[in-house]
Amino acid sequence: MRGDADVAQRYPDSLPASPGPRPGSGPRPCIPSADRLGGEVLAAYVGAHADDFLRALQLRNEDEAAAERVLRRSARRISAALHTYEPLVEAEWAEQLRSELGWLDSILTPHQRCAAQLARLRAALARLASVEGGDEGGDGTCSTMAIGAARAEALLERQLTLARTRARSSALQAFGSSRFHAVADSVTLLVSELPLTVSAAAPASQALVPLAASVHRRLAKAVQALPLPRAAHPYNGHARRAALVDLPSRTNAEAHATVGADKTADKTQDAPWHRARVLVQLSCYAWEVLDGTARPPDDWPDAAWLRGAALALDRHCQAADAATAAAGAARTPRITPATAYALGVLHGDQRSEVEAARYAFSCLWQGTVSRSEP
Amino acid sequence: MRGDADVAQRYPDSLPASPGPRPGSGPRPCIPSADRLGGEVLAAYVGAHADDFLRALQLRNEDEAAAERVLRRSARRISAALHTYEPLVEAEWAEQLRSELGWLDSILTPHQRCAAQLARLRAALARLASVEGGDEGGDGTCSTMAIGAARAEALLERQLTLARTRARSSALQAFGSSRFHAVADSVTLLVSELPLTVSAAAPASQALVPLAASVHRRLAKAVQALPLPRAAHPYNGHARRAALVDLPSRTNAEAHATVGADKTADKTQDAPWHRARVLVQLSCYAWEVLDGTARPPDDWPDAAWLRGAALALDRHCQAADAATAAAGAARTPRITPATAYALGVLHGDQRSEVEAARYAFSCLWQGTVSRSEP
Numbered sequence: 001m002r003g004d005a006d007v008a009q010r011y012p013d014s015l016p017a018s019p020g021p022r023p024g025s026g027p028r029p030c031i032p033s034a035d036r037l038g039g040e041v042l043a044a045y046v047g048a049h050a051d052d053f054l055r056a057l058q059l060r061n062e063d064e065a066a067a068e069r070v071l072r073r074s075a076r077r078i079s080a081a082l083h084t085y086e087p088l089v090e091a092e093w094a095e096q097l098r099s100e101l102g103w104l105d106s107i108l109t110p111h112q113r114c115a116a117q118l119a120r121l122r123a124a125l126a127r128l129a130s131v132e133g134g135d136e137g138g139d140g141t142c143s144t145m146a147i148g149a150a151r152a153e154a155l156l157e158r159q160l161t162l163a164r165t166r167a168r169s170s171a172l173q174a175f176g177s178s179r180f181h182a183v184a185d186s187v188t189l190l191v192s193e194l195p196l197t198v199s200a201a202a203p204a205s206q207a208l209v210p211l212a213a214s215v216h217r218r219l220a221k222a223v224q225a226l227p228l229p230r231a232a233h234p235y236n237g238h239a240r241r242a243a244l245v246d247l248p249s250r251t252n253a254e255a256h257a258t259v260g261a262d263k264t265a266d267k268t269q270d271a272p273w274h275r276a277r278v279l280v281q282l283s284c285y286a287w288e289v290l291d292g293t294a295r296p297p298d299d300w301p302d303a304a305w306l307r308g309a310a311l312a313l314d315r316h317c318q319a320a321d322a323a324t325a326a327a328g329a330a331r332t333p334r335i336t337p338a339t340a341y342a343l344g345v346l347h348g349d350q351r352s353e354v355e356a357a358r359y360a361f362s363c364l365w366q367g368t369v370s371r372s373e374p
Numbered sequence: 375m376r377g378d379a380d381v382a383q384r385y386p387d388s389l390p391a392s393p394g395p396r397p398g399s400g401p402r403p404c405i406p407s408a409d410r411l412g413g414e415v416l417a418a419y420v421g422a423h424a425d426d427f428l429r430a431l432q433l434r435n436e437d438e439a440a441a442e443r444v445l446r447r448s449a450r451r452i453s454a455a456l457h458t459y460e461p462l463v464e465a466e467w468a469e470q471l472r473s474e475l476g477w478l479d480s481i482l483t484p485h486q487r488c489a490a491q492l493a494r495l496r497a498a499l500a501r502l503a504s505v506e507g508g509d510e511g512g513d514g515t516c517s518t519m520a521i522g523a524a525r526a527e528a529l530l531e532r533q534l535t536l537a538r539t540r541a542r543s544s545a546l547q548a549f550g551s552s553r554f555h556a557v558a559d560s561v562t563l564l565v566s567e568l569p570l571t572v573s574a575a576a577p578a579s580q581a582l583v584p585l586a587a588s589v590h591r592r593l594a595k596a597v598q599a600l601p602l603p604r605a606a607h608p609y610n611g612h613a614r615r616a617a618l619v620d621l622p623s624r625t626n627a628e629a630h631a632t633v634g635a636d637k638t639a640d641k642t643q644d645a646p647w648h649r650a651r652v653l654v655q656l657s658c659y660a661w662e663v664l665d666g667t668a669r670p671p672d673d674w675p676d677a678a679w680l681r682g683a684a685l686a687l688d689r690h691c692q693a694a695d696a697a698t699a700a701a702g703a704a705r706t707p708r709i710t711p712a713t714a715y716a717l718g719v720l721h722g723d724q725r726s727e728v729e730a731a732r733y734a735f736s737c738l739w740q741g742t743v744s745r746s747e748p
Binding site: 125127128129130148149234235237240241242243244245330335336337338339340341342343344345346347348349351352353355356359 | 499501502503504522523608609611614615616617618619704709710711712713714715716717718719720721722723725726727729730733
């Protein structure tokens with residue numbers, strides 16, 4: 001029981017995908033390189049996260065939300081480590097486990113995502129309906145906050161709570177399934193034993209660093225595909241650009257029912273940023289494995305930089321999600337114009353947040369590029 | 375006739391309030407200081423603009439829009455010069471003329487403002503409904519642009535065209551009035567004779583520079599009241615903050631009819647920026663009077679800086695106006711939710727433009743402050 005409370009304390013409200021360095025989990029001494037083998041370092045990392053995973057499972061009855069955060073956090077790190085350092089582990093086994101961890105992630109993600117979306121949209125509506133100085137709204141009686149804002153909030157709450165409830169049912173069902181028990185059994189084995197290949201017997205600096213570096217090269221390549229010079233220019237307006245674009249192949253009648261559109265244009269322009277986010281996370285996790293035991297190449301961004309980049313791209317992802325939710329709510333039949341107006345303002349606001357996140361990431365990236373140049 | 379065409383050519387489509395340096399109007403030699411008296415320099419400036427004013431009057435039948443731009447431009451400069459350099463001119467007479475020029479400006483402004491608003495909102499809607507790359511909307515047949523965007527545009531066009539037509543009627547009525555003829559007579563006198571005081575007999579550097587400097591001090595003071603550190607931080611979201619705030623003292627029934635609200639909160643936070651804009655314009659005109667004849671103090675921003683600042687604050691004013699128009703259109707009874715949604719997105723977009731303009735001005739100002747510091 002002490003262990004469970006400890007887990008809850010160590011992860012009070014970490015972001016779903018926050019890639020920060022693991023707060024000292026268990027005895028993982030930082031022996032400086034060379035003395036440790038690649039397999040040993042990898043096994044310690046994977047084992048520690050497998051341990052967290054199992055503790056979180058026990059915690060589920062006490063604090064479901066915190067437990068699910070840790071489960072997702074651990075599952076993602078185990079999966080990423082097995083992916084990045086694949087040549088060090090038994091390939092077939094690793095692929096099988098990663099596929100099952102991916103399934104678990106896909107069960108847990110919607111639940112957490114709905115909650116995060118609702119919180120973000122509520123905060124945005126509160127901001128959009130607030131007045132500074134306290135002349136109006138200060139005492140809560142003399143101000144008439146736009147009816148539309150209140151109705152939009154109620155609508156979003158209804159829709160996202162329903163989605164969240166459904167996601168929770170799926171998660172509960174999954175936790176009771178034999179498929180989940182098989183995943184838990186596999187993770188249990190990871191605590192003590194990681195099936196390694198002969199490559200794992202090399203020193204950490206030789207076995208791990210080149211593989212981590214290749215993740216960073218993939219990230220650099222993905223970032224090259226992003227329109228960074230434009231994004232680094234504040235208020236370029238590009239993320240807001242296609243806010244009123246429909247799906248192309250709809251009939252007129254369907255289009256009538258599709259206020260706010262499916263945001264295909266948003267999705268198209270967001271996709272490369274989402275890809276970069278996944279690779280930043282992989283880089284973060286790859287770095288975490290190395291942390292203190294093997295020195296990464298000099299041109300690799302440090303952990304703090306990666307955390308900043310991951311936060312910017314998390315914000316990008318969350319704002320894009322929230323904008324999509326606002327546009328989706330606007331498609332509800334029979335809403336009032338006031339509600340639709342508020343949802344339109346909200347959509348615009350969140351697309352501005354998307355733009356802001358791109359700006360933050362672009363500045364970070366251009367900073368690190370100029371630093372690593374001679 | 376040649377003269378009229380010349381005027382039209384010289385002012386092809388200057389912004390309504392663009393404070394650029396006057397493109398060499400008439401023979402106004404740049405004698406470097408000391409040799410010319412303050413009254414002489416001021417009279418030359420006012421006389422040249424009075425001349426433009428009278429030519430524009432003759433041009434009205436040929437190109438109404440261009441003529442009205444020049445009329446406004448000249449009237450503002452004459453009025454500003456009489457204001458800034460008041461001690462050099464007969465006080466009572468100047469005050470009377472400025473009041474009448476203000477009346478003329480208030481007649482001409484709404485007409486031009488409606489046209490500018492409509493152009494801005496149309497461009498924004500086109501941007502919000504456009505897709506890059508040409509996959510969709512490229513050939514114009516396969517894409518179904520949001521019905522809401524099209525309806526919002528039609529609604530705005532209807533409302534702003536109506537407002538513009540009304541403004542034009544008022545302007546036409548004003549041009550036929552005896553009050554306007556009296557203004558034209560006063561301006562005619564200005565071409566050849568400006569009623570000066572004894573202070574005007576001092577050299578330009580003594581008579582004009584201290585008065586111009588005091589305008590700049592007023593500007594600096596007004597800018598101190600602006601939240602520049604926040605505005606210089608991109609994507610601070612402040613200009614979007616109160617997008618969904620109503621007037622405080624409405625009944626519930628009224629509030630129902632008031633989608634999008636009266637933007638009192640917007641107006642409250644915009645007001646100090648509008649004040650700064652007026653003072654930047656005054657500074658521009660004060661500099662124009664000095665231009666080449668007397669040297670302004672070293673800590674005074676140069677003409678190019680003032681033009682940049684004026685452009686940023688013009689953009690602020692136009693975006694704020696456009697946002698208000700979008701919110702106003704959303705208050706139209708019986709619009710569809712799709713139309714209201716598009717207007718909400720549009721409002722958010724224009725408030726982002728407001729934020730962008732504040733950012734641009736803040737960067738400019740902070741640049742000039744750090745430059746003038748030791």
